[in-house]
Amino acid sequence: xxIKFWGVRGSIPAPGPKTVKYGGNTTCIEVRTDDNELIIFxxxxxxxxxxxSLFPELPISCHIFITHTHWDHIQGLPFxxxxxxxxxxxxxxxxxxxxxxxxxxxxxxxQWTYSYYPVRSVELKSQPRYVTLQxxxxxxxxxxxxxxxxxxxxxxxxxxxxxxxxxxxIFFTGDHEYMYNIHEPEERNHDEFxxxxxxxxxxxxxxxxxxxxLIADTSYTDxxxxxxxxxxHGTYGGSVALAKAAGVKHLFFTHHEPTRNDEALERxxxxxxxxxxxxxxxxxxxxxxxxxxxxx
Amino acid sequence: MIEIKEKLLKMADDLPAYxxxxxxxxxxxxxxxxxxxxxxxxxxxxxxMTAKFLRLLNSDYFARGIDKKIYSTxxxxxRLGVNTVKNIALDIASIGxxxxxxxxxxxxxxxxxxxxxxxIVSRRVAETLELSAEKxxxxxxxxxxxxxxxxxxxxxxxxxxxQAWYRAKSQQKKLTEIEHLLIGIDHAELGYAIAxxxxxxxxxxxxxxxxxxxxxxxxxxxxxxxxxxxxxxxVTASNHYCKTVNIGQSGNPDPTPLPKPVQERLAxxxxxxxxxxxxxxxxxxxxxxxxxx
Numbered sequence: 001x002x003i004k005f006w007g008v009r010g011s012i013p014a015p016g017p018k019t020v021k022y023g024g025n026t027t028c029i030e031v032r033t034d035d036n037e038l039i040i041f042x043x044x045x046x047x048x049x050x051x052x053s054l055f056p057e058l059p060i061s062c063h064i065f066i067t068h069t070h071w072d073h074i075q076g077l078p079f080x081x082x083x084x085x086x087x088x089x090x091x092x093x094x095x096x097x098x099x100x101x102x103x104x105x106x107x108x109x110x111q112w113t114y115s116y117y118p119v120r121s122v123e124l125k126s127q128p129r130y131v132t133l134q135x136x137x138x139x140x141x142x143x144x145x146x147x148x149x150x151x152x153x154x155x156x157x158x159x160x161x162x163x164x165x166x167x168x169x170i171f172f173t174g175d176h177e178y179m180y181n182i183h184e185p186e187e188r189n190h191d192e193f194x195x196x197x198x199x200x201x202x203x204x205x206x207x208x209x210x211x212x213x214l215i216a217d218t219s220y221t222d223x224x225x226x227x228x229x230x231x232x233h234g235t236y237g238g239s240v241a242l243a244k245a246a247g248v249k250h251l252f253f254t255h256h257e258p259t260r261n262d263e264a265l266e267r268x269x270x271x272x273x274x275x276x277x278x279x280x281x282x283x284x285x286x287x288x289x290x291x292x293x294x295x296x
Numbered sequence: 297m298i299e300i301k302e303k304l305l306k307m308a309d310d311l312p313a314y315x316x317x318x319x320x321x322x323x324x325x326x327x328x329x330x331x332x333x334x335x336x337x338x339x340x341x342x343x344x345m346t347a348k349f350l351r352l353l354n355s356d357y358f359a360r361g362i363d364k365k366i367y368s369t370x371x372x373x374x375r376l377g378v379n380t381v382k383n384i385a386l387d388i389a390s391i392g393x394x395x396x397x398x399x400x401x402x403x404x405x406x407x408x409x410x411x412x413x414x415x416i417v418s419r420r421v422a423e424t425l426e427l428s429a430e431k432x433x434x435x436x437x438x439x440x441x442x443x444x445x446x447x448x449x450x451x452x453x454x455x456x457x458x459q460a461w462y463r464a465k466s467q468q469k470k471l472t473e474i475e476h477l478l479i480g481i482d483h484a485e486l487g488y489a490i491a492x493x494x495x496x497x498x499x500x501x502x503x504x505x506x507x508x509x510x511x512x513x514x515x516x517x518x519x520x521x522x523x524x525x526x527x528x529x530x531v532t533a534s535n536h537y538c539k540t541v542n543i544g545q546s547g548n549p550d551p552t553p554l555p556k557p558v559q560e561r562l563a564x565x566x567x568x569x570x571x572x573x574x575x576x577x578x579x580x581x582x583x584x585x586x587x588x589x
Contacts, residue, residue, distance in 0.1 A: 096357055098376065099383040134360045155379030182332040182378065189336065189370055191429035196374040230332070230378065 001168050001296040003213065004030040007046020008288040010175070010219050010233070010255035011072050018261035023290025025049070026072040027255065029172060029215065033145045033165045038062040041161060041172050041215075043077035043092075046290065051081040059087035063141055064128075065149075066094035067174025068158035069107050077108065078117050088126035093139060093147075095157045096132050105130030133159065150207045152176035153200075154232040162207060168296040169211040171248075175255065176217045177231065178238045208246040212296045215288065216242065218253035221268055236272045243283045254288040301481050301489060307452050308490045314408055315393035316586035317342035321385050332378040334585055339385055340369040341584040343411050343440050343447065348388050349381070350437075351494035365497035368433045398450045400458035403545065407446055410544030412581045415439035417534035420572045421565045425526070438503045438531050441496075445487030445504070446547060453479065461547040471548045472508055484508055499524055503531050510555030529558045533568060541574035543581075 007025030015024035028046030031039040038054075040047065040062060047064075054060055060082055067073060082088040094104040108130065112121035121127070133139070138148040144166055149159040154175045163170045179197040183190040208214060219233035233255065243251040253272075256265055269287040278284070286294075312318070320338050324330040339345045346369060352358065353366035353375060366372060373381050394404045418439035422432040449457040456479050463478075464471040472482035488505035502524045506512045512528045514521055536554045539546055559566060581587070 098352055098357075098380065099387055134357055136360050151375065153377055155377060157376065157380060179374065182336070182373065184333075187333070189333065189433075192368065192433045193370050193374070195428060195430050196370055200374050232377075232379075 001034060001163070001165050001170065002032040003170065003215075003294045003296075004032075004050075005046075005252075005254070005288050005290055005292045006030060006050040007042075007044040007076075008254045008256055008290060009044075009072075009258055010217070012258050013045050013072075014256075014258035018263070021262040021289060022256060022265050022287070024258075025290055026075065027067075028076060029254075031163055031170060033142065033163075035142050035144065037142045037145055039141065039145075039147065039163060040064045042067055042073040042174070043075070043080060044072050045076045045079075047076035048079045048081075051079065054082060058082065058085060059089070061089040062091075063139070063147070064090065064092045065147060065159070065161050066092060066104070066108075067152075067161065067172065068154060068156050069094065069097075069104075070154075070156055070175065073174070074108065074111065078111050078119070083124045083126050083128060084119075086125040090126055090128040091131060092128045093131045093133050095151075095159055096134075098157065103130065103132040105132070135159075150204060152204065153179050158232075160204070160207070162211065170213040170215065170296070171208045171211045172215040173217050173234070175232055177233055178235075178242070180229070205242065205246050208242070208248065210246065211248050213250045213252065213294065214239075214243050214246065214248040214283070215252045215254055217255040219255050219257050221271075236268065237275075240272070240276045240283075240285070247281070248283050250286060250294070251283040252286045252288045252294075256288075300479060301486065304448055304452060304486060305489055305493050308448055308493075310391060311344055311448065311451060312392040312394050313342050313344040313348075313388055314404065314586065315396065316405075317345055318389040318393040320586050320588070321345075321389045325382055325386050332373065335378065335382050335385065336369050336373060337585040339372075339381070340436070340440075341412060341586050343408070343444055344394070345385060345388055346437060346440055347444060347491075347494065347496065349384065350496050350500075352384065354495045354497065359495075365499075367437050367497055367500070368430075370433065371430075394447075394451060398454035398457065400454040402450050402454065402458055402461065402547075404447075404450060406545035407443065407450060407547075408544065409581055410538060410546045411440050411443055412584065413538040413543030413577050414442055414531065414534045416577050416580045417537055417568060417572055418530050421530045421534060421562070421568065424565050424571065425530075434499060435527065435530055438500055438527055439534055441487075441491070441500055442503055442507045442531055442535060443483060443487070443546065444490065445483030445485070448486055448490065449475070449479070449483055457547075464548060470508070470552070471546075499527055503528055507532055507535055510557050525561070529561050530565070532558050533562055533566070537568040538577070541569075541577075543574060543577055 007028040009026050013024050025046035026044030027042040028044045029041040097107050146164045149161050152158045152160045158174045160173045181193050183193050216239040217234040218239045220228050220235045222235050222237040225235045349372045415436045418435040422435035460474045464474045475482040491501040491504050512524050
């Protein structure tokens with residue numbers, strides 16, 4: 001399996017001379033299975049250059065797994081050019097909207113309306129199929145690739161996805177904040193909530209257990225986190241802890257803060273390596289950047 | 297009877313939450329700094345909001361999770377996240393609000409106070425049992441929802457409801473008997489039918505249906521029999537206690553004695569008055585955030 005990062009920025013694109021190395025596009029990750037099946041995680045702005053790279057291969061069959069429908073993870077979808085060219089087979093997967101009781105297709109179809117985009121979805125030459133997934137539902141791609149999911153913790157329903165192919169595996173968290181107790185220790189609901197988040201965190205850890213690659217939302221330093229509590233994102237310390245607990249082999253830090261330039265990212269990364277010196281069995285730590293490729 | 301029941305089952309979808317909950321939820325949700333635990337406090341003290349969350353989370357779409365059945369607001373928060381819960385609660389609040397009084401004069405708040413009373417007492421009794429914190433929380437929810445059918449009658453059939461309450465009191469008869477006479481179905485059966493349609497966990501459905509009976513109508517060889525019976529006994533005893541000390545209104549006149557089998561099974565937890573006084577129950581009810589404005 002091969003991974004290529006096309007967008008590693010969170011919240012909003014961050015182009016400019018100071019972010020050239022790690023990139024300013026929002027989340028988009030390309031996965032190629034051993035049979036060259038194309039899986040794409042999220043349609044942030046990074047999906048636009050990804051789409052350009054696909055022209056030599058057209059027509060294509062691809063599977064786009066949307067972790068959640070926050071803007072930075074879907075804003076590039078209307079620019080996924082294969083949708084405008086006949087003959088391409090595109091399936092988009094994601095979660096249900098329990099607030100307005102809408103399927104994934106109904107949520108994403110809003111992007112193709114008059115106020116937001118000059119093309120209506122019915123005008124697309126390759127109409128995508130939308131699949132609203134349930135938690136733990138497994139999707140088979142080709143003969144030997146399976147993608148399954150688990151709800152993480154974010155201000156909108158967010159799937160973390162696990163890809164398995166010929167004994168190799170990847171897990172991408174989407175956006176995720178390690179759960180904490182919303183009740184004070186002296187409050188009546190505290191103990192029940194403690195039990196519940198212990199169970200949830202254990203479920204997540206078990207779901208990720210032993211993956212070769214963990215790509216984790218790592219927006220904040222641990223020092224920044226108290227001011228960002230409840231915003232739905234992970235920290236360097238939290239991502240390392242999860243990776244170690246789940247016995248993963250490689251951890252990629254992604255969803256970089258849009259205000260962090262290349263220098264700041266590298267400084268934080270070095271500090272993280274010093275804070276968590278590797279011992280035997282620990283994951284290797286990588287800072288995701290646009291253009292980075294990794295083969296399992 | 298079947299026709300009325302079927303109509304009420306569909307109408308229940310439109311049952312609004314209590315005005316106190318609606319007001320408080322809108323206020324909290326307008327504050328970006330609102331504490332998530334306050335959202336939980338509002339939802340878990342409103343039987344309509346609680347039931348509607350449980351309906352969503354026990355629906356086909358969410359039923360594949362590790363937690364096969366969802367019982368509590370805290371479970372909803374852990375499963376969906378705080379912001380999703382907030383937005384769903386706002387959606388429920390947007391339906392409208394129950395009136396302060398039904399068209400025929402029943403104080404809706406008195407029904408709520410009774411439900412909360414039974415919930416609080418049930419939880420207190422559960423604290424004497426050796427159960428996990430998750431399981432203890434179910435007692436509160438069971439108490440809160442036990443009379444769910446009464447809310448449906450009070451809101452959608454206010455005249456029949458008020459007549460039933462009046463006649464039960466004046467004739468000193470069981471409310472369920474009079475409801476059968478006037479409407480063709482009693483609040484326990486109706487509540488059970490709604491809970492079943494909404495796919496609430498079986499434990500809660502059994503309590504809603506059987507809280508006026510000396511025992512649960514489940515075969516003793518059912519794998520969950522002892523658990524359901526324990527829940528039933530605690531809620532039945534708590535319901536009886538709240539009626540004797542006049543916590544809210546339940547529509548029943550002087551309560552019949554607590555069935556002997558229930559008294560015997562709960563011997564170690566009795567008398568309930570030594571576990572929690574009526575004053576303490578009232579204090580806890582009024583400390584709920586929904587009564588803060």
